[in-house]
Amino acid sequence: MSEQTTTSEPALAGASQQAERPSTFRRVMGGSVGRNLGLVIALVVLFIIGTVTAGDRFADVNNFLTIIRYASVIGVISIGMTFVITSGGIDLSVGSVMGLASVVASLAAVQAAATQSSWLLMVVVALAVGAAAGLINGIIIAYGNVVAFMATLAMLVGARGLAELISGRRTQIVNNRDFLEVIRADFLGVPVLIWIFAAVAVAGWFLLNRTTFGRRTVAIGGNAEASRLAGIKVKRHLVYIYLLAGVTSGIAAIMMLGRTTAGTSTHGTLYELDAIAAVVVGGTLLIGGRGTIVGTVLGVLIFSTLTNVFTQNNLDTSVQQVAKGLIIVIAVLLQQRFATRGAAARKR
Amino acid sequence: MINDDHAVLLEVRGITKAFAGVQALKGVDLTVRPGEVHCVLGQNGAGKSTLIKTLSGVHAPDDGEIVWQGQTVTIADPVAALDLGIATMYQELDVVDGLTIAENIFLGHERSTGGMLRVGEANRLTRELLSRLGHGNIPATTEVSQLSAANKQIVSMARALSRDTKLIIMDEPSAVLDSGEVANLFRVIRELTAQGIAVVYISHRLEEIRQIGDRISVIKDGRSTASGLSVADTSTADLIRLMTGRDVANVFPPATPVAPNAPVLLDVQDLHLRGAFSDVSFTVRAGEIVGLAGLVGSGRTEILETIYGARKATSGTVSIDGRTLAAGSVAAAVRAGMGFSPEERKSQGLLLDEPIFKNVTLSTFGRFARGGVLNERGERDAAKEQIAALELRPDDPDRPARTLSGGNQQKILLARWLVHGTKVLLLDEPTRGVDVGARAEIYALIRRLAAAGTAIVVVSSEIEEVLGLSDRVLVIGDGEVLTTTNASDIDESGVLDLVLKGSAA
Incomplete structure (x- = not known):
C-alpha cells in the first residue's frame, strides 16, 4: 500500500501527498470534475469571445438571463434524455411529443375548461400527454422488444402527425391569463422558466446520483444482462425511464406555451437532436452506463451561449450550424481521449 | 516428432517490453525446435500475450534478441512475421465471417491473374490443405460464418499452412472448445508437427499441456522462470510453483458430510424446457454441493438458467425452502433467496466500469x-x-x-x-478464466459457503472440477439426466462413458 510507483503520473505539487492514494489526482481529473472542467473552460472561452466581439450587448445580466431562459426548454428535455441515454437507449420523439402536448394543452376546449376551473388544468393535460407518449414508447421498447431508435422514430413521426391533425396546422393562441401570468413571471428577479429548469435539473441530479432509480438506470446502461441476472426488473425500469422522458417533454411544452404564448404542431422540431447533442457533449456515454446531469446542463448552456454570441454579432445561422457541428465533434473526440486514459481511474 | 535434438528454429533471448511505465516483459527466453509443441505457461497477466505479440510483429521489443533460423531478425509488423513463416492463431479468430473458407485462406495473397481471381485453383488448394489437416470433408466453398469455433480454428491453421509457415503460435485455442473438439484440435496439431511445423501452445490448463506438449517454458510476472523443460520429467506441483511462486495444494478441499436431516433448500421437479432438456428432477440440501456434469450442448447451462428463472420453463416446478417460484422470473428467484453466477462473467455478471x-x-x-x-x-x-x-x-x-x-x-x-x-447458489463455470493459483482459493470458498449451510449447484466443462467439488453429481447428456450418483463413486472416464453412450443411443 505504501509504494505504488506504477501510478506516478505528474501530479500537481502537494496534491499527491495529501491523499493516501497517489492516484487521487488522476481519479479527479479522469472523473466528473475533470470532464466538467473541460466544459466549464469551453463556456468561459465562449463568454470571452462574446464579450470581446459584442461587448456590453453580450456581457450584461439581462443577456445572461436571456441565454439561460432560451436554454431552459431544451434543458428540461435534455435532463430526461440524460436518463434515456444513460440506460443505453435513445428517444427521438421528445421534440414532437412536446409539440403534441403543447397543441393538446392549448386546445380551445381545454383552455375554456381551464378558464372555468384553474390554469393548472393546462399543466395537467400537457403532462398527461407527455406521460402517455412516454409510456407507449417504453412499453413498445421493453415488452415489444423493438429497438429504442425505431420505436421512438415511429413516435416522432406519429406524434407530429397527430399534433397536425388535432390543430389543423393552425397556431393556437394561449389566452388563459392566469397561466401566462404564472409562467411568464419573474421570481426574485429570475424568470419562472429558469426556476423550472433549475428545479428539474436538481431533481434529475438527485434521482440519477442518489436514488435506487438512478442506480438501476446506470446498471442497465452498463450491462442490461448482468442487471437482469442480479434480479433487477429491467423491462419495468425501462418503461419508467421513457415515461420520465415523456414527462420532461410535457414540462417543456408548458414552458414553451408560456414563452411563445401559443401552441403549435411545429413546436420542438429537431429538439431531439439538440438534446442528444447537449447530453453527449456533456459527457454522458452514448452507449450507456455513465450519465452526468451537471454535464448535460453545461452542454445545454454551451449551445445556448453559442447561439447568443452569433445572434449578437448578427452572424448567419448557417455559420452557427457549422460551429455547432465542430463543437460536437471536438467534444466527442475529447471524451474518447478521456475515456481511454481515465479508464482505470474512472469514478463518477 | 523432434527431427534433430539440436536444431533450433526460434530463439528468444532476454526480451523486455514496457507500456506506459508498466513493465510487461522483464526478460523472457524461449527456444523452439522444429516439429515440437512448445507450451508456454503462465498466469493471467504474466506476459504471455505480450510475448506472442512481439513474436507476431504487433509490438516491437524494447530490448533482447530474436534469432530465427540462426539469424537475428527484427519483426517490424505482422506481415514481416508471416513472411518469416510465423503465423499466429489468436483467441478471437481473425477469420472473416462473410467469406468462404477458400477466400479466407488466400486473403491477402489471392490466387489471381491480372486481377482476375483463379477461384477454381484456390478451392482446389484449400481442399488439399483441409485434407492435410484431416478435414477434407468440409467443402472449400462453405461460408465461414456457418462454421463452429473449432472449424474456424481449422481454417486459421489451413491459412498458416498455405503460407509455408514454420511456426504457429496458438493463444489458448482450447478456451472456446468442448472436450471432443479439443481432442480433434490435438490430432490436427500432431498432423502439423509431423510435417515439421513447430507449435507454440499457450495455455493455463495443465492437463492439456500434459497431453499435447513436448517441452514447457514458464513465465511469471514478465520473467522466464523456466525454459525448455521436458513435459514428461516435470511434475505438476513444480509447474504450479514456477507459475505462482508458491506451493499450491492442487487438490479440492475435503467435503464435509451433509447431515441427513439437513433441510432440502432447492427442489426441482420434472423441469422441462422445450428444445433443451426434459424431466430434470433433483433436490439439494443445506450444505450440499450438487454438480451437473456433461459436455457443451448437453443442456447443463440451460438447466441452471431455467432454475434461476432466466429462461421460462415449459413445465415443471422449482421450489426454494418449500415455496414454489413463479416460472421465468429472476426477480422472484432472487427474492426467494437464490443467487446465480453466470458462465460469461464479464458480459453477464459485472458492470465492468463500476x-x-x-x-x-x-x-x-x-x-x-x-x-x-x-x-x-x-x-x-x-x-x-x-x-x-x-x-x-x-x-x-x-x-x-x-x-x-x-x-x-x-x-x-x-x-x-x-x-x-443467498440460500441456494447456482454456479456456472466458477473457474473459467481463473488461473491455477486462484482456483484452489475459489474451490475453498465454495466449500466454505456450503459448510455455512448454503445449497450449491455447480456446472463446469471440466469434469474433474465437478467431481472434485461436488457431493453428488448428475450426469447430463442430450438434455436428460443419465444418472445421479455420489461424486466419490464415479470418475472422469465413468462420466465420459455415460455421456458418450447416451449420445450414441
Missing part, C-alpha cells in the same frame, strides 16, 4: 436504501466486509471491476450473493 462495491451490491442496493435514497456508505461497508472475508484483491472497494483478475471478479459475484444472504 467500482467493486457497486458490483457487490448490485442485487441488494435497494435493501440498503431508505425510501429510494441510496446509502452508499452502507453499501461500501458491506462490500469491504466481504472483500476482507474473501481476500479479494485489490481491497479497494472503489476500483473498477474491469481492472481485476478473473479470480477476483469471480469473488465479486460470490460476495454479491453473500451480502444477499
Whole structure:
C-alpha cells in the first residue's frame, strides 16, 4: 500500500501527498470534475469571445438571463434524455411529443375548461400527454422488444402527425391569463422558466446520483444482462425511464406555451437532436452506463451561449450550424481521449 | 516428432517490453525446435500475450534478441512475421465471417491473374490443405460464418499452412472448445508437427499441456522462470510453483458430510424446457454441493438458467425452502433467496466500469436504501466486509471491476450473493478464466459457503472440477439426466462413458 510507483503520473505539487492514494489526482481529473472542467473552460472561452466581439450587448445580466431562459426548454428535455441515454437507449420523439402536448394543452376546449376551473388544468393535460407518449414508447421498447431508435422514430413521426391533425396546422393562441401570468413571471428577479429548469435539473441530479432509480438506470446502461441476472426488473425500469422522458417533454411544452404564448404542431422540431447533442457533449456515454446531469446542463448552456454570441454579432445561422457541428465533434473526440486514459481511474 | 535434438528454429533471448511505465516483459527466453509443441505457461497477466505479440510483429521489443533460423531478425509488423513463416492463431479468430473458407485462406495473397481471381485453383488448394489437416470433408466453398469455433480454428491453421509457415503460435485455442473438439484440435496439431511445423501452445490448463506438449517454458510476472523443460520429467506441483511462486495444494478441499436431516433448500421437479432438456428432477440440501456434469450442448447451462428463472420453463416446478417460484422470473428467484453466477462473467455478471462495491451490491442496493435514497456508505461497508472475508484483491472497494483478475471478479459475484444472504447458489463455470493459483482459493470458498449451510449447484466443462467439488453429481447428456450418483463413486472416464453412450443411443 505504501509504494505504488506504477501510478506516478505528474501530479500537481502537494496534491499527491495529501491523499493516501497517489492516484487521487488522476481519479479527479479522469472523473466528473475533470470532464466538467473541460466544459466549464469551453463556456468561459465562449463568454470571452462574446464579450470581446459584442461587448456590453453580450456581457450584461439581462443577456445572461436571456441565454439561460432560451436554454431552459431544451434543458428540461435534455435532463430526461440524460436518463434515456444513460440506460443505453435513445428517444427521438421528445421534440414532437412536446409539440403534441403543447397543441393538446392549448386546445380551445381545454383552455375554456381551464378558464372555468384553474390554469393548472393546462399543466395537467400537457403532462398527461407527455406521460402517455412516454409510456407507449417504453412499453413498445421493453415488452415489444423493438429497438429504442425505431420505436421512438415511429413516435416522432406519429406524434407530429397527430399534433397536425388535432390543430389543423393552425397556431393556437394561449389566452388563459392566469397561466401566462404564472409562467411568464419573474421570481426574485429570475424568470419562472429558469426556476423550472433549475428545479428539474436538481431533481434529475438527485434521482440519477442518489436514488435506487438512478442506480438501476446506470446498471442497465452498463450491462442490461448482468442487471437482469442480479434480479433487477429491467423491462419495468425501462418503461419508467421513457415515461420520465415523456414527462420532461410535457414540462417543456408548458414552458414553451408560456414563452411563445401559443401552441403549435411545429413546436420542438429537431429538439431531439439538440438534446442528444447537449447530453453527449456533456459527457454522458452514448452507449450507456455513465450519465452526468451537471454535464448535460453545461452542454445545454454551451449551445445556448453559442447561439447568443452569433445572434449578437448578427452572424448567419448557417455559420452557427457549422460551429455547432465542430463543437460536437471536438467534444466527442475529447471524451474518447478521456475515456481511454481515465479508464482505470474512472469514478463518477 | 523432434527431427534433430539440436536444431533450433526460434530463439528468444532476454526480451523486455514496457507500456506506459508498466513493465510487461522483464526478460523472457524461449527456444523452439522444429516439429515440437512448445507450451508456454503462465498466469493471467504474466506476459504471455505480450510475448506472442512481439513474436507476431504487433509490438516491437524494447530490448533482447530474436534469432530465427540462426539469424537475428527484427519483426517490424505482422506481415514481416508471416513472411518469416510465423503465423499466429489468436483467441478471437481473425477469420472473416462473410467469406468462404477458400477466400479466407488466400486473403491477402489471392490466387489471381491480372486481377482476375483463379477461384477454381484456390478451392482446389484449400481442399488439399483441409485434407492435410484431416478435414477434407468440409467443402472449400462453405461460408465461414456457418462454421463452429473449432472449424474456424481449422481454417486459421489451413491459412498458416498455405503460407509455408514454420511456426504457429496458438493463444489458448482450447478456451472456446468442448472436450471432443479439443481432442480433434490435438490430432490436427500432431498432423502439423509431423510435417515439421513447430507449435507454440499457450495455455493455463495443465492437463492439456500434459497431453499435447513436448517441452514447457514458464513465465511469471514478465520473467522466464523456466525454459525448455521436458513435459514428461516435470511434475505438476513444480509447474504450479514456477507459475505462482508458491506451493499450491492442487487438490479440492475435503467435503464435509451433509447431515441427513439437513433441510432440502432447492427442489426441482420434472423441469422441462422445450428444445433443451426434459424431466430434470433433483433436490439439494443445506450444505450440499450438487454438480451437473456433461459436455457443451448437453443442456447443463440451460438447466441452471431455467432454475434461476432466466429462461421460462415449459413445465415443471422449482421450489426454494418449500415455496414454489413463479416460472421465468429472476426477480422472484432472487427474492426467494437464490443467487446465480453466470458462465460469461464479464458480459453477464459485472458492470465492468463500476467500482467493486457497486458490483457487490448490485442485487441488494435497494435493501440498503431508505425510501429510494441510496446509502452508499452502507453499501461500501458491506462490500469491504466481504472483500476482507474473501481476500479479494485489490481491497479497494472503489476500483473498477474491469481492472481485476478473473479470480477476483469471480469473488465479486460470490460476495454479491453473500451480502444477499443467498440460500441456494447456482454456479456456472466458477473457474473459467481463473488461473491455477486462484482456483484452489475459489474451490475453498465454495466449500466454505456450503459448510455455512448454503445449497450449491455447480456446472463446469471440466469434469474433474465437478467431481472434485461436488457431493453428488448428475450426469447430463442430450438434455436428460443419465444418472445421479455420489461424486466419490464415479470418475472422469465413468462420466465420459455415460455421456458418450447416451449420445450414441
